[in-house]
Amino acid sequence: MKTMQPYMLGTGNAASEIGVSDRYQEIKFRVFDLTLEYLDQQGVEGDGIPAAALQDEIARAIAVVLMSRGIALNMRERAQLIEDVQNEIVGFGPLEPLLRDPDVDDVIVNGPATIFVERRGELEPVQTRFRDTTHLMNVIQRIVSPIGRRVDEGTPYVDGRLPDGSRVNVIIPPVALDGPILSIRKFKHIPLTGEDLVRSRSMTADMLNYLANAVRGKKNILICGGTGSGKTTLLNVLSSYIGAKERLVTIEDAAELQLQQSHVVRLETRPSSPDGASEVTARDLLRNVLRMRPDRIILGEVRSSEAIEMLQAMGTGHDGSMATLHANAPRDALERLEMLIGLHGFSTDLQAVRRFISGAVHIVVHTARRSDGKRKVVSVCEVAGMEGPTYSLREIFSDDETEKRRVV
Incomplete structure (x- = not known):
């Protein structure tokens, strides 16, 4: 023996x-x-x-x-x-313990043998791994199949979400040269509050009070920042200050928002699929939403032609609407809106476009992730109309917590 x-x-x-x-x-x-x-x-x-x-x-x-x-x-x-x-x-194989770990915010798989997680704002490698590429692809297919998505050589990338709401992105060869890439942004089952952000020093108490009053006062708010800077988290927090009797409609690519109000309509875009299902874009949904008698519209992210409908909604009776946008500063955010409008058929002169934007957006909030991994609100600006050919922005708060500092 x-x-x-x-x-x-x-x-x-x-x-x-x-x-x-x-x-x-x-x-x-x-x-x-x-x-x-x-x-x-x-x-x-x-x-x-x-x-x-x-x-x-x-x-x-x-x-x-x-x-x-x-x-x-x-x-x-x-x-x-x-x-x-x-x-x-x-389950999802080697990913299961990482997905259950409450300290892990993101799981990033760079091929079968390399996995990183983000804890407290910092990426760190873990020794958990997949057996081989086939093993990793089996888990990826297990993730995307229940949500009606497919990933293969003909469709080498896909966005989706896990049953618990976590956001998933997959890119596979031949687009990904070193093997399948899987990124998971975990869904927080207990949403953060404004007080949580103040305690973690992501924003000051004065910032929170100002923004909460702006939401209650139905100001249109645009939240800008880089990837992973906390835009959606802040949007979720600010939405908690909306009145309980208002009818809210949310539009997202992957549903992440956790609105606490009772009258919420949640909509999600749909990409085109190989089986012939037609694409449903954020712009398509926005056009329909305008017929649904919303009090406020909350757009998870402005990235394309939906910018036109969003601004029209903000400027024509849907005060208090909110959205996020990828940009590195408040002024950059407004200029990015100009670019999106220009790229998608809003044919008029630049000054008219700027007047259109400045009349629709009341407040721009800039979030950022610092070198230590901490996410912070670094600027809050009021859009005070136009000053000659440029936007007039009044910075109410900045990262150094100096209040009411005027900028041109």
Whole structure:
């Protein structure tokens, strides 16, 4: 009889130590294939089986496989292996522990062997990995299939969301040269409040009070900033100051907003698909929303021709609407709106476009992620109309917390 050489771990938390052991990863992948084969022979399927019953079946299968291969694991290691195999069968495999970790905000997969997570604003590598590209692609297909999306060589990129609301982006070869790329922005089940942002020093109490009163006073607000700077988080926080009796309509590419009001209509865009389903753009939805008697419209992100309809709505009776936009400063945000309008058929002279924008947008809020990973509101500006050929912006707050500083 072959002598079994036990694989032992160090002391401490078993789950965390096992999860980062390369040796354990190798054992898990070996046992996983054999366990699946055994379960298949026994007629056990993951779907429709209660979790406890599935765990029992996996435990029996693992015991058989470990015995046949001469691998010895202690009780803690076996418990972790059962959980990992269950994640492979009914979850998202190696991603499951990262998605359950409350400290992880983003999960970034750069090919099967390289995974990063963002904790407290900083990216750090983890030793969790996929077995190979096929393993990673299987998990990707498990993510996108339930939401009616497909990713293959003909459609090498896709946006979507997990059942819990987390936002997902996938890019695969031949567009991604080094293997499939998967990015997940985790959905926060307990939305942050304005007080949370003040406590974390993402904004000052005076900023919050000013913006809360602006929302209550139905000012049109544009939130600008770079990727991952906290635009959607701030939009979600500001929406909490909208009155409970108002009818709100949200338009997003991937639903993330968590509005607390009772009368909310949530709309989501749809990309065109290979099976012939027609694309539904934010502009299409905005045109329909205007017929739905909304009190306010909240647009997750302005990125294309919907800028025209958004500004028209803001300027014609839908005061208190809000949107986000990628831009590096308040003035840049207004100039980006000019560009989007010009690119999509709003044919008039530049001064007319600027008057159109300055009449629709009342406040521009700029968010940024600092070098230490912290997200902050760095500027709050009022749009005070035009001063000659340029926008007149009055900066109410800046990152140095100096109030009422006027800028031209």
